[in-house]
Amino acid sequence: MKKCIIIFVLLNITCYASDLRVVLKDGNPVIRNISKNSFFFNAFKHSNMKRRKILNIIKHFAKKYGVNFKIAQAIAKIESDYNPKSVSSSGAKGVMQLMDKTAKSYGVKNPFDVDENIRGGILFLKHLISKYHNVKLVAAAYNAGESAVDRYKGVPPFKETQYYVKKFLSIYNGKRMGLHIISGRAGVSRKIVKRGDMYTNIGNSLW
Numbered sequence: 001m002k003k004c005i006i007i008f009v010l011l012n013i014t015c016y017a018s019d020l021r022v023v024l025k026d027g028n029p030v031i032r033n034i035s036k037n038s039f040f041f042n043a044f045k046h047s048n049m050k051r052r053k054i055l056n057i058i059k060h061f062a063k064k065y066g067v068n069f070k071i072a073q074a075i076a077k078i079e080s081d082y083n084p085k086s087v088s089s090s091g092a093k094g095v096m097q098l099m100d101k102t103a104k105s106y107g108v109k110n111p112f113d114v115d116e117n118i119r120g121g122i123l124f125l126k127h128l129i130s131k132y133h134n135v136k137l138v139a140a141a142y143n144a145g146e147s148a149v150d151r152y153k154g155v156p157p158f159k160e161t162q163y164y165v166k167k168f169l170s171i172y173n174g175k176r177m178g179l180h181i182i183s184g185r186a187g188v189s190r191k192i193v194k195r196g197d198m199y200t201n202i203g204n205s206l207w
Contacts, residue, residue: 054082054095057114061122071135072122074171075142078164084114096121139168 058076062069079097080086092099094117103111108120128138131146140148140155143164148156155165 051082054084054114054118057118058095058122061119065122065126067122067126067129070172071129071138072118072125074168075121075125075139076118077171078167084112084117093117094121096124098124135172136165136169139165 054076055073058072059069061067062072076082076095079092080095082095084095086095086097087093088097090099093103093111095114096117098106098108098111098117098120100111102124103117103120106120106123108116111117111120125138125142128141128146132138132141132149136155137149140161144156144158144161148158148161155162
């Protein structure tokens with residue numbers, strides 16, 4: 001039944017992409033021959049261009065404020081998947097999912113403005129990095145708040161936060177990323193060596 005539904009949906013896409021073909025391979029539907037003029041191809045291309053534009057803005061502000069690009073990138077990926085219109089159930093907004101109080105603290109007047117939002121999020125990250133000097137604690141504080149990290153003197157025992165930190169480290173270390181990862185700070189490449197909870201590629205020059 002599920003296979004029939006998938007085939008039906010894929011076949012309906014051909015209404016927008018005349019050169020799109022759905023074939024069965026080992027019993028599974030596979031899309032082939034996607035025209036560069038098709039709706040499907042152009043929608044994907046547009047989405048990819050938007051993401052790259054947002055990544056470039058993240059890279060710009062990360063370099064400007066001396067924050068490791070990979071940290072900022074991983075946070076943006078987890079928080080909103082780079083969606084500037086994203087709003088969480090708790091009211092966090094934009095690419096970096098800023099709460100109103102945090103946005104106000106860093107001079108963000110319009111959280112849906114991509115530049116403002118990313119700038120505010122990176123300034124917040126800069127603060128967390130300066131305070132904790134530990135990528136796990138930075139991610140935990142971004143998710144659960146500084147008070148929770150301080151109270152538990154480490155990653156809080158919240159399932160959501162522990163999963164968040166695990167996902168953050170996976171992305172930060174270059175795993176399961178949909179887009180090409182641009183290496184950390186401009187022109188800087190460091191070998192990652194784990195020592196306890198600390199990573200040596202986060203040296204003093206990055207904070």
